[in-house]
Amino acid sequence: MKIAVLGAGALGTIIGSLIKQGGYNVDLIDVDHKNIDALNQNGATLTGILDRTIPVTAKHPNDLNDEYDVVFLLTKQVYTQNALNSLLPFIHEDSIICTLQNGVPEERVASIVGRKKTVGGVVGFGATWLGPGNSELTTELNTMKNYAFDVGELNGEVTNRINQVKTLLDTVGRCEITTNIQGVKWSKLLMNATFSGMSAALGCTFGDILNNPYAMKSLANIANETIKVAHSHNLKLAKMQGKDFEILELTEQSDIKEKMGFYHEVWGPHAKLKASMLQDLEKGRATEINFINGHVVEMGKQTKVQTPFNELVCKLVQEAEQKSRIPEFKENIVNFKSLLDSYVSAFN
DSSP states (O other), X not given: OEEEEEOOXXXXXXXXXXXXXXXXXXXXXXXXXXXXXXXXXXXXXXXXXXXXXXXXXXXOXXXXXXXXXXXXXOSOGGXXXXXXXXXXXXXXXXXXXXXXXXXXXXXXXXXXXXXXXXXXXXXXXXXXXXETTEEEEOSOHHHHHHSSEEEEETTOOOOHHHHHHHHHHTTXXXXXXXXXXXXXXXXXXXXXXXXXXHHHHHTOBHHHHHTOHHHHHHHHHHHHHHXXXXXXXXXXXXXXXXXXXXXXXXXXXXXXXXXXXXXXXXXXXXXXXXXXXXXXXXXXXXOSGGGTHHHHHHHHHHHTOOOHHHHHHHHHHXXXXXXXXXXXHHHHHHHHHXXXXXXXXXXX
């Protein structure tokens, strides 16, 4: 079996190298020549909670010469089209493309490679790319080992091939098969829209958000908007990592206080994590904001659900992109405080 990890960034490096360590034939595919050279010459250097170096094979899309049976897609959504186009000559009729991207990219991926080849997946841990060939695990090891992945067929069936995907990902950490991948994707979208969105908008770690009352009240409204938008499209968020994210829906602003324990329990182990979108801002790259909080906003517009907190996150991150600057926490938290002050109750 020939496996590809398309996108050897923070997560791709960890996932690809650990699958390789598990005894599988894996190529890490990336467009960054410095990253490719470092991976081939020095191996994948995993730091932080993990501390090991694993020999790997890395390739540029222009240097591919094999057909891949399973492809784990880990590029940013802004690069999906180009990345998959470069891979099309190297997949066959029965190839599996498993999306492990942020957001809800499955329909877009299916439109490029074909719905038959597409399966959905969610990553339950975080990492930071420290430089060529070097990735830091920023989630507690126990969390990673127990809640690493959820995968599922788009039609909800439990097939031989989704079990094959599970077997591969189990070499990294526990992988669960779900019959409701869209519900899981929306739960992960909530996770990204809240802490990743706020991390990028405020220029901080998840822990900084957890420790600030205005950030947390704003985040609770981001979660509420995401749940209400999902419901407006007849989607119910699925349990993820054993947690029911549906309970984060608000009836009124006074409900926020009782939700804080849940946020600290679920995101406390990820306190050191800095959103990949913030890492992109630091590198001067385009972020996925339009595919995360922006997706909530656009889906809300379709059903006339208001999403002011998600819109503010988009605005602040987009401004940072346009000005090529890193958001300042003290400066941008004022924007959220102002919105909270003017926000009398959760929207109806």
